[in-house]
Amino acid sequence: MTTFYKCINWILLLGYWLLIAIITLRILIKRRAVNSAMAWLLIIYILPLLGIIAYLSFGELYLGKRRVERARNMWPYTNKWLKNFNQYNQIYTTKHSNVAQSLFDLCRYRQGIPGVKGNQLQLITDTNSVIRTLINDIQLARHNIEMLFYIWQPGGLADEVAESLMTAARKGVHCRLMLDSAGSITFFRSPWVDKMRRAGIHIVEALQVNLLRMFFRRMDLRQHRKVVIIDNCIAYTGSMNLIDPRFFKKNVGIGQWIDLMVRMKGPVATTIGTIYACDWELETGQRILPAPLDNNIINLKQENNHTIQVIASGPGFSEEIIHSALLTAIYSAREQLIMTTPYFVPSDDLLYAICIAAQRGVEVNIILPLYNDSILVDWASRAFFSELLEAGVKIYQFENGLLHTKSVLVDKQLSLVGTVNLDMRSLWLNFEITLVVDGSDFGNELACIQNNYISNSRLLDITYWENRAWWKRVIERLSYFFSPFL
Structure with a gap:
């Protein structure tokens, strides 16, 4: 009987490590973003059973x-x-228009x-x-x-x-x-x-x-x-x-x-x-x-x-099209870029594009709600503030409620309005829709609305931000760790 139980234990142990190895291989083969892959691997190795269940439930984009x-x-x-x-x-x-041509070409090629x-x-x-x-x-x-x-x-x-x-x-x-x-x-x-x-x-x-x-x-x-x-x-x-x-x-x-x-x-x-x-x-x-x-x-x-x-994004539609569209719009900016979103947890590529826009002289304004209904997203978004402020991006925190508007305005000519938040869930997971409008009349109207948001916001000061409490920095980094899943 002792030999029998030993065999069972060895089989279970072998099956356990084999399952972890298979999940690890799946994560590596999927060629997902490095931060996302590392986050999943850490969770699986620190909390193996829960990590495996979580990955099988939420780790891959499967419609059924x-x-x-x-x-x-x-x-x-x-x-x-x-x-x-x-x-x-x-x-x-x-x-x-010159500012909209690249994005419309991308959409025409990808969506037909x-x-x-x-x-x-x-x-x-x-x-x-x-x-x-x-x-x-x-x-x-x-x-x-x-x-x-x-x-x-x-x-x-x-x-x-x-x-x-x-x-x-x-x-x-x-x-x-x-x-x-x-x-x-x-x-x-x-x-x-x-x-x-x-x-x-x-x-x-x-x-x-x-x-x-x-x-x-x-x-x-x-x-x-x-x-x-x-x-x-x-x-x-x-x-x-x-x-x-x-x-x-x-x-x-x-x-x-x-x-x-x-x-x-x-x-x-x-x-x-x-x-x-x-x-x-x-x-x-x-x-x-x-x-x-x-x-x-x-x-x-x-x-x-x-x-x-019209850009339709989500499972079953053109892969990563909204992410590509946002990058194209940001890199098209020459004078001004204004973005509003309630949830700000961008990909590394988007963060880099926004910072580069500011560093090449574009006036970049991001308007976020001061108070958020998602505590984890709220803290995770703050992990990006230092890098943005150092690049010259102006961050406005809207004070009169939860600013739920999702909009991007490039040079008051190219507008993106719809349901997409600047977070991982909207960029890679949800079924979303975005309007892309080429026109200065519409752009100026959207600019008036965004400027009204700015007038009801407080501008985040870089000195104030860099002097925030150490424990806030810890929570921000911990929340950032979960950003690939938000």
């Missing part, structure tokens, strides 16, 4: 067998649709579609105005309404949107609503789900959170896009979830969330509709590619004519 198969079947049809869409030559352009012109844009900064405008568009809808949000929090203004959506569905408008399972957990536990389904709204819970699913796909994948499409001619996107900021996370003590949304009218709505169709098919298996362009949209009046490129 069913979604991978759907993506494989989806792209041939989507690419064929895009080729047919390309026949509308009058809505495309390959000529852009040039910049789309003939669009009217409206920047909306007030949540109440967003909701009122959205409800008005819903009431005028005739054919279809598609919605996609990370968070739908019942209460206040969100309930008014739900009521208007149910009214539209009862009138025969085809309404689809896709919400992230984790972000909208409160909604899925509320009576609104049954009420809206009874009204005829097709509701889908994206990337369902379930412990059993951890064996089939990565559990922390999140559908982070915010999109509304109405009659394939009007679209919304930006940083705002479907919430009333008067009630959302009221007990956190950071103030109301400050967001920015873009309302679009024109051919770009069909481009965004294609992204929505891909998300819908990945989640449900149902194909709903948008209808052909309406002549009224093609011949839209040219006032406020904006050229737009």
